[in-house]
Amino acid sequence: MKRTVTSLAKAKQEGRKISMLTCYDYTTACLMEKAGIDCILIGDSLGMTILGYKDTLSVTMEDMIHHTRAVSRGLENTFLIADMPFLSYQTSIYDAVYNAGRLVKEGHAQAVKLEGGAKVCEQIEAITKADIPVCAHIGLTPQSINSFGGFKVQGKNLNQAKQLIEDALAVEKAGAFMVVLECVPAKLASIVSKKLHIPTIGIGAGAGCDGQVLVYQDMLNMFDGLKPKFVKHFANIGEEMKDAFVKYDEEVKAGVYPSEEHTFAIDEEILKEIEE
């Protein structure tokens, strides 16, 4: 069944959870489509997972369009949301509508996501008026890393908790069709999810959200090093890939690969002539 803003809203009304994963390329998109994932997010996390930056701030519109377009070619029923990168919507309402439009027109996204609550409601309203569905993103918003002073759980103290609820209500009022809650206490995320009519998608926000999202390299255990508390490894693909690369390296160097079955034959008559 084709996912739409309407079917996603209906999922919340009927108490069916929504699955979302990040994706950045065609091959992976085809696999997620086959798996029946509801929504795919071209996250600006691609700055880290694909491009190797230390945060998301350097990601450009061109980066986002390039990867969104690649993913869109692999999808049929899955709903495609593209992140608006840093500085593509903060600067003005015009920039916000124009850049959201580019993600749809050039990237073939069906919706866009931007970070911030009350402070970006004008942008949410304007983009929505241009008939582009907007997913808001509140709680820990990685584009604000420099003003937060690090990646920390948001909404733990009373002021922050009240602010999160206000932001959630504000983005819904501004027309957002969905909201991502990142790194907030589970019980706060549950309260927000009950207060809102639009679906909440949690990452590090507990099971009370209407859906979940993870960065796919995180859930496939493709990174060495730090594992955030909310990440669950559903497979060990990093290890599998590395083992395969090691085997290939060994077989090439030992002359084991390619063997007969991986090679093309030539007619014996022709061979005789060219060998002379």
Ligand code: KIV
């Ligand atoms: O960029 C991203 O991957 C995201 C998700 C983690 C929500 O914004």
Ligand code: NA
């Ligand atoms: Na993002």
